[in-house]
Amino acid sequence: MQHRNITFIGAGNMAGAIIAGLVEGGYPADLITVCAPSATHRDALAERYGVHSRSDNAACAAEAEVVVLAVKPQLMADVCRALRSEVDFSGKLVLSIAAGVTVERFCALLGDRLNIVRIMPNTPSLVGKGMSGLYAPDYVTADDRDFTAALMTSVGKICWVDDEHGINQVIAAAGSAPAYFFLFMEAMQQEMERQGFPAEKARLLVQQAASGAAALVEASPGVSLGTLRERVTSKGGTTAEALKVMNEQKLPEIVASAMQAAIARAQDMEKQF
Ligand SMILES: NC(=O)C1=CN([C@@H]2O[C@H](COP(=O)(O)OP(=O)(O)OC[C@H]3O[C@@H](n4cnc5c(N)ncnc54)[C@H](O)[C@@H]3O)[C@@H](O)[C@H]2O)C=CC1
Ligand SMILES: O=C(O)[C@@H]1CCC=N1
Structure with a gap:
């Protein structure tokens, strides 16, 4: 892939995950600068991955070919206004990872x-297992689209969406989704601990079952998720009883409502920020 000079504005969880994935995947650390007012996180990234750490957003953005906006949505307007007064963005590629801030904005x-x-990335980018949704207005060049696609492919898989609302849908299915799985796994671990298992063993059981299930899904592209579920579910057996409880307590409906709530929140944020 092409290597361009990249500045990250923001040194938080998501910027850190992408930087880690990029550098571990062979992107030259020397071409990456991370910029944030507080030194704690950016210096930790600099020490661990060899990227540059600086505090002056405008100076870093002015020198970069690619500016990744990685601050919280509620801070985005202030951060952008401060950048605009000092930086000419024509000729630069801007990448925003923020939820709820539109291209128009x-x-x-x-x-x-x-x-x-x-x-719209997610934190498994940290270990090269990210899932990112990408959206660009029509006038963005093929070269810039290809660069962005290659950049995010180096930390996971990508999916282009044709209209901007698709980014909100990607949030529901992938950006926020690691937290859904963590909640599910946390609940399982807690129940195993309640059953008397030590925390470490309880976590190992849950973690290996989850990563094994995900690996099986990946290794079975032609097999539906329903079929994989049925293969575990012996008639009259234990899994059937567990799934009966989940269905009676409306787990599929809960998941659908939760995803709709994530999309609705992204739409609210679009009006707010
Ligand atoms: N955490 C996640 O799983 C995902 C987050 N995102 C998006 O990524 C963005 C960042 O989220 P997180 O990394 O979770 O937040 P975070 O709170 O971990 O990081 C935000 C960073 O912004 C920095 N910052 C604050 N004020 C700044 C300023 N004036 N100039 C430069 N940097 C400044 C902070 O020091 C911090 O390092 C958000 O817009 C969020 O919507 C997108 C997908 C997934
Ligand atoms: O919770 C959030 O708003 C961000 C966007 C997707 C994951 N974290």
């Missing part, structure tokens, strides 16, 4: 026909 903040790709 970024154009109002940073300049018309901003060269921007919205990315």
